[in-house]
């Protein structure tokens with residue numbers, strides 16, 4: 001017997017749970033991590049405020065990204081403005097880094113169409129709630145970049161559960177054949193609603209799903225923002241320089257419910273969650289910055305106050321935004337409405353306008 005082929009999946013971690021930085025990647029500029037930390041902290045504060053709004057009937061539903069801030073902010077922080085993000089619903093940190101406003105994010109989760117029509121970044125895709133359907137869109141966007149000879153990259157973010165869908169495999173396959181400038185970032189947060197990662201795949205990693213597409217797969221500690229920026233940054237630059245796609249798996253943990261419509265206590269233990277808190281990404285980054293003299297107690301206090309003020313202003317603006325007409329439900333689906341929707345639109349128009357919450 002001969003070995004037909006052999007593969008491996010590299011794993012990266014630089015900043016451990018205690019905030020110790022071991023053998024940093026070449027050229028690491030610690031200063032660059034300060035705005036990253038600030039956005040991660042704002043993402044967490046936004047998260048808590050959004051859950052509170054939902055609990056008081058002022059948002060429809062909200063998928064918290066508590067614990068995933070290093071993954072979401074980290075991946076966005078190594079994209080260029082002209083790259084295109086194709087997100088799911090749990091990338092609040094990436095939206096905020098890319099310039100989506102808190103008000104726009106609140107509007108989205110209130111069911112308001114204007115939450116998908118953001119002022120910037122105009123070419124990023126709207127949130128994909130159907131699991132994995134945006135993987136095909138990412139290959140389409142990347143094919144357009146390749147066709148136009150633009151040095152731009154499509155960054156598709158998905159969950160571990162989404163890698164079980166055919167859409168993901170098809171997209172990886174096509175991206176491999178055409179060497180498309182795509183990066184598939186799989187945020188493995190341990191769970192797909194109540195299905196644990198171990199029951200989602202028989203593979204040792206989600207990154208190795210790249211191998212069948214003939215492309216590299218890499219894994220990193222997704223709670224280590226240094227590792228996230230390193231692996232996603234390398235994959236993006238590889239794609240930009242014409243060397244094709246990569247699957248990046250970021251190991252993280254969803255510290256709370258799947259959405260505000262879920263109760264995670266029904267399917268996982270308190271012990272598991274408290275063990276995961278010891279790994280969370282914000283504290284370890286803050287410890288590093290503090291040790292390097294880049295972040296002091298006064299900076300943290302000023303940031304907390306600043307974040308609260310920004311959030312309260314955003315909440316006030318969101319709650320004061322006049323609702324869209326009910327007809328907005330169908331107004332953005334087609335260039336020309338099919339007959340049955342014309343009738344439904346007329347019914348909606350006859351009713352009174354909606355309200356937030």
Ligand SMILES: Cc1ncc(C[n+]2csc(CCOP(=O)(O)OP(=O)(O)O)c2C)c(N)n1
Pocket residue numbers: 090129130131132158159160161162163189191192193254258
């Ligand atoms: C096509 C499709 N099937 C099923 C669902 C219902 N659903 C919503 S979230 C989810 C789990 C997704 O898990 P994962 O991809 O790991 O992402 P996570 O929510 O954990 O970030 C499912 C099955 C859906 N939204 N779309």
